[in-house]
Amino acid sequence: MKRIICCRFGDKFTQWHVDNLKYMIDTHSGLEYDTFEVIEENLYGNWYNKFQMYDRFRDGQNLYFDLDVVIYNKLPNLWREKFTLLDDKWWRPDFGHTPLNSSIVSWTGDVSHIWEKFWPYADVYMRKYNKGSDEFYYKEIEYNTFDPVCPKINTTSPHTAMGIVTLGQLHHLMEEGWTGWWSKYFIS
Amino acid sequence: MLKICTVYYGDKYSPDYVGKLFDSIRRNSSIPFQSICVSDNPNVKADVVLPYNYNSPVKRHWHKLKFFSPNFAYQNPGDDIIVMDIDQVITNNVDELIGHPVEDGELITYGVWWNSEELIEHGLALETNGGFYKFKSGTLSYVWDDFITSPEYWQMKFFNDEVVHYRYYGEQNYVNWKVFWEAKDKVIKTPEKWIGKYHGDDFLKNIKLNKKYFEKFGDYMILDDVNPDIKIIHMLGPDNTIHNTGWVKDYWK
Numbered sequence: 001m002k003r004i005i006c007c008r009f010g011d012k013f014t015q016w017h018v019d020n021l022k023y024m025i026d027t028h029s030g031l032e033y034d035t036f037e038v039i040e041e042n043l044y045g046n047w048y049n050k051f052q053m054y055d056r057f058r059d060g061q062n063l064y065f066d067l068d069v070v071i072y073n074k075l076p077n078l079w080r081e082k083f084t085l086l087d088d089k090w091w092r093p094d095f096g097h098t099p100l101n102s103s104i105v106s107w108t109g110d111v112s113h114i115w116e117k118f119w120p121y122a123d124v125y126m127r128k129y130n131k132g133s134d135e136f137y138y139k140e141i142e143y144n145t146f147d148p149v150c151p152k153i154n155t156t157s158p159h160t161a162m163g164i165v166t167l168g169q170l171h172h173l174m175e176e177g178w179t180g181w182w183s184k185y186f187i188s
Numbered sequence: 189m190l191k192i193c194t195v196y197y198g199d200k201y202s203p204d205y206v207g208k209l210f211d212s213i214r215r216n217s218s219i220p221f222q223s224i225c226v227s228d229n230p231n232v233k234a235d236v237v238l239p240y241n242y243n244s245p246v247k248r249h250w251h252k253l254k255f256f257s258p259n260f261a262y263q264n265p266g267d268d269i270i271v272m273d274i275d276q277v278i279t280n281n282v283d284e285l286i287g288h289p290v291e292d293g294e295l296i297t298y299g300v301w302w303n304s305e306e307l308i309e310h311g312l313a314l315e316t317n318g319g320f321y322k323f324k325s326g327t328l329s330y331v332w333d334d335f336i337t338s339p340e341y342w343q344m345k346f347f348n349d350e351v352v353h354y355r356y357y358g359e360q361n362y363v364n365w366k367v368f369w370e371a372k373d374k375v376i377k378t379p380e381k382w383i384g385k386y387h388g389d390d391f392l393k394n395i396k397l398n399k400k401y402f403e404k405f406g407d408y409m410i411l412d413d414v415n416p417d418i419k420i421i422h423m424l425g426p427d428n429t430i431h432n433t434g435w436v437k438d439y440w441k
Contacts, residue, residue, distance in 0.1 A: 169245075172244060172246070172254075176238055177239070178260055180259045
């Protein structure tokens with residue numbers, strides 16, 4: 001069982017973003033999978049909602065993507081046995097509170113220990129790591145990291161050696177009225 | 189292509205402000221342009237209406253800065269971009285204003301005559317005026333690129349620094365800082381006598397402004413009618429609206 005996962009809650013992202021991610025995966029990535037799962041339950045009102053996937057999906061091969069990525073070429077094999085996420089140090093050496101980035105996450109089988117560690121003390125952890133859930137992984141969880149695979153978008157041209165970029169804080173590039181090299185890879 | 193761009197949101201102004209601004213520019217100019225508005229009201233009258241996103245970290249009139257990005261509003265290299273506030277009344281031919289020549293890396297903006305002597309003496313008068321920016325597409329893109337890395341910081345900085353008196357004010361201060369002080373790009377001001385400033389409901393302030401315009405240019409800004417040297421009247425201040433003002437009816441339509 002190969003499972004692609006994404007997470008949508010609140011008003012920031014819409015069904016268009018979910019459809020767009022699936023479209024980019026199906027059209028450009030070369031990834032093959034069995035099911036496409038969307039987590040929509042808004043337990044925390046922030047990106048800690050993503051942690052629900054460690055509770056829900058305790059078997060098979062799992063590959064999670066944020067909705068604010070651009071997939072524009074074939075991707076390398078991103079399916080991983082051990083819990084793996086992005087390490088941004090190679091393109092973001094002054095990484096601030098954490099070098100980790102959970103825009104892409106993969107694991108096989110059961111990593112529910114992440115959820116079990118988090119949810120009983122959710123309020124404590126969300127206060128302690130209030131800049132985002134990636135710091136929780138950095139400080140509290142054992143992890144592996146991908147090879148350099150997903151940098152931040154360069155608005156002038158795509159990274160030719162890569163097939164996926166994250167928008168980082170530039171979510172607006174997905175809004176109507178914004179165009180660039182990335183536009184042709186989105187669902188119309 | 190010339191693109192004239194505005195932002196309209198909320199309920200301070202009625203939606204017809206947008207159409208009346210663009211219609212009155214077209215009536216008073218021979219220069220063709222595309223009108224663009226970022227708005228939460230899809231029914232405003234413009235050639236292109238782009239959505240105002242309330243879920244964005246970008247707030248209120250700071251959306252104007254998006255037009256500094258060449259990736260926004262379907263810009264093409266070489267386009268001339270004008271960004272205007274909507275609370276302005278066109279009172280004369282504006283060919284010289286909207287057709288003002290501009291080169292890469294230059295910012296054309298209103299020259300204003302109403303800064304106090306005290307402000308000027310202390311070097312606090314801004315070189316830029318948020319009512320009007322003109323530039324070549326993408327040549328001042330750092331204005332947007334730098335802003336969007338920390339929108340929360342910039343949107344409150346000038347209020348927190350007590351430079352402006354209202355939360356989220358300071359967009360023109362930010363542009364002034366980025367273009368004039370930091371990048372040291374060329375800021376070109378239009379002739380001061382082209383612009384009028386009016387307070388919709390403050391009789392005493394308007395008398396003072398009329399007096400100041402007279403002292404500077406030898407004639408009144410507005411008596412029975414608007415001074416023929418003036419091309420645009422900008423309604424300034426947080427509570428000013430055009431529709432409260434009597435003399436505009438011949439111009440604002």
